[in-house]
Amino acid sequence: MARAGQRRSGGARTERGAQRRRTSPPAQQGIIPVLAGLAREVDGAVRRPPTRAAVRTKFQVVALLVREERARLLADKGATDAQRSKKLKQLDGVATLLAKTAARDTSLLTLLADDARVSDAARSFKATVMRAGGLEPPEEPAPAPPAATVPGAKSQVVxxxxxxxxxxxxxxxxxxxxxxxxxxxxxxxxxxxxxxxxxxxxxxxxxxxxxxxxxxxxxxxxxxxxxxxxxxxxxxxxxxxxxxxxxxxxxxxxxxxxxxxxxxxxxxxxxxxxxxxxxxxxxxxxxxxxxxxxxxxxxxxxxxxxxxxxxxxxxxxxxxxxxxxxxxxxxxxxxxxxxxxxxxxxxxxxxxxxxxxxxxxxxxxxxxxxxxxxxxxxxxxxxxxxxxxxxxxxxxxxxxxxxxxxxxxxxxxxxxxxxxxxxxxxxxxxxxxxxxxxxxxxxxxxxxxx
Known part of the structure; x- marks a missing residue:
């Protein structure tokens, strides 16, 4: 027959396991924990050079989403000052980690420029990350139709x-x-x-x-x-x-x-x-x-x-x-x-x-x-x-x-x-x-x- 103390210990373990199982999925936690996890993955990968293309894409996407989430929080009138301050502090932590990562591989800094090219792979991965964080990615604009004529078409001759x-x-x-x-x-x-x-x-x-x-x-x-x-x-x-x-x-x-x-x-x-x-x-x-x-x-x-x-x-x-x-x-x-x-x-x-x-x-x-x-x-x-x-x-x-x-x-x-x-x-x-x-x-x- 088991001792009572043992039963209580087992019950405690069961309760702790249940708490772990009740942990909210990333989509319910919001986008910031998802970005934090990805930033840690990128930092770990950069510590093992060379920095591969997939890692560079992940770095750029996290940086873009940090920037967009910061702008969204500052514009959110429904959040209290305390809520906004807490989330901005979390974002600052992610941004600080990205800065340390870029210091290890300075070529990543070019991906932070306002005019940096965002590849199709990066756009696709960004949409995936947003969904993982419970956000709905915006619809991509339809590609512009090709011009019907070349410049100067009105004056062209054959x-x-x-x-x-x-x-x-x-x-x-x-x-x-x-x-x-x-x-x-x-x-x-x-x-x-x-x-x-x-x-x-x-x-x-x-x-x-x-x-x-x-x-x-x-x-x-x-x-x-x-x-x-x-x-x-x-x-x-x-x-x-x-x-x-x-x-x-x-x-x-x-x-x-x-x-x-x-x-x-x-x-x-x-x-x-x-x-x-x-x-x-x-x-x-x-x-x-x-x-x-x-x-x-x-x-x-x-x-x-x-x-x-x-x-x-x-x-x-x-x-x-x-x-x-x-x-x-x-x-x-x-x-x-x-x-x-x-x-x-x-x-x-x-x-x-x-x-x-x-x-x-x-x-x-x-x-x-x-x-x-x-x-x-x-x-x-x-x-x-x-x-x-x-x-x-x-x-x-x-x-x-x-x-x-x-x-x-x-x-x-x-x-x-x-x-x-x-x-x-x-x-x-x-x-x-x-x-x-x-x-x-x-x-x-x-x-x-x-």
Whole structure:
């Protein structure tokens, strides 16, 4: 027979167990205990570096909800001062823990900025946390419908010769490689990281002092018209295009023959029809250069409304100022290559000319898996490292928010994140390998005829 004391002890244990079982679930406790638990999880994970993308997402969501809950409490007229003060004190505890966590991994501070990007994964996790805390997440606004027309649509024209070409060949063969290329490299380990800013800064922090130039194949014989010859440094770019490279930021110093390199790279890549966008003062010179280097190719120069454009030409040359009138049909003609001369003209990504260039290149990349895209400039940087942004986007290396395709794959292969030593040097090398070619006259002085 059990002693009474034992029965009381067992009863006490039963009572304590019942109390534990009666503990309110998180949704009844409110959002603050849920945030506190997540903040402790994040802090524990950050103590065991590296900080993974899922942890960064969790950190950002907790910080956002702390901010929103604080604003909600301050605006809540139904709560007493004592209730409000108690909950604000609890929130301060969560915020203090987040601050200590960010001090251990300072890259987390970028997620606290007012303009920090909130990924789809973060939005989804935020909704889950709110429900766990007994809150109903607000409905996400429906995505804005795509614009029916591109800028300047009212003044757009379609030359009659272009209509004739479209009627002669109304269908473009499906390019299944295009879809495969777009899906080939997606962020895995680097998902959730802000990468564009570190990429731009890598050209400051990872610079070696030498010109940025991708590895190029040895110069070899290139088919050129009788009486003309390429210099060895020019032949290298043509050889790279012949070997399959398809994106170039050709930033040779002025006078090193970028126009000839672009025209012969297009010939080596069979990137016809080819679109050339150039300043108005040099577009007729481009037509002249076509006659010198690829005389077997028909070219046409767009003037005004394009009444005399040859829609069946191999090379179409247009100046920046006319893009607003012709951007529609230029994007639909089926170009397999595009050259942007004096590409520093599009450094202001918000300008209309830049928007037209990016829209056309995006449509070309959507139609063809591996179009030849070349940005030519002797002055790739004007004022700021971010002048790269529009040029890189034209080349398809990045979009508005992150690296794309092969560049993302190269960054993943480094095994590094922006907080790791060596990331900036590796990131700079990855971008250069995408197709940056920069030679100075002093570097190729032996190639230049006396």
């Amino acid at each position: 030359p009659q010769s272009v209509i004739s070409r479209q009627l002669a060949n109304p269908f473009l063969a499906p390019d299944f490689e295009a879809t495969a290329a777009r899906n080939a490299s997606r962020a895995r380990r680097l998902a959730g990281w802000e990468l564009l800013e570190p990429l731009f800064r890598s050209f400051e922090r990872g610079a070696t002092g030498a010109p940025a130039c991708m590895p190029l194949p040895e110069a070899r014989f290139s088919s050129v018209p009788h009486g003309r010859a390429l210099m060895p440094h020019q032949s290298q770019v043509v050889a790279a295009a012949a070997a399959g490279h398809r994106t170039f930021l050709l930033a040779d110093e002025p006078g090193l023959g970028k126009t000839a390199q672009a025209l012969l790279a297009a010939q080596a890549a069979n990137a016809y029809p080819l679109l050339v966008v150039a300043p108005n003062v040099v577009k007729t010179n481009w037509a002249h250069e076509v006659g010198l280097w690829t005389p077997q190719r028909r070219c046409t120069v767009v003037h005004g409304d394009g009444d005399h454009v040859d829609g069946f030409a191999d090379i179409v040359i247009v100046n920046y100022e006319l893009l607003d009138r012709h951007v529609g049909w230029l994007g639909d003609l089926g170009f397999r290559g595009m050259v942007v001369d004096e590409a520093h003209f599009i450094k202001n990504k918000r300008s209309q000319r830049s928007q037209h260039i990016l829209a056309i290149s995006e449509r070309i990349r959507a139609r063809s898996a591996r179009p030849l895209l070349m940005a030519l400039t002797g002055t790739p940087l004007i004022n700021d490292i971010e002048d790269f942004r529009a040029i890189w986007q034209f080349l398809g290396w990045i979009d508005d928010t992150m690296p794309k395709g092969a560049l993302m794959g190269a960054l993943e292969e480094t095994g590094l994140t922006p907080v790791d030593p060596g990331f900036y040097a590796a990131a700079r090398a990855s971008v250069i390998d995408m197709g940056i070619v920069r030679r100075r006259k002093v570097d190729v002085a032996a190639d230049i005829p006396a």
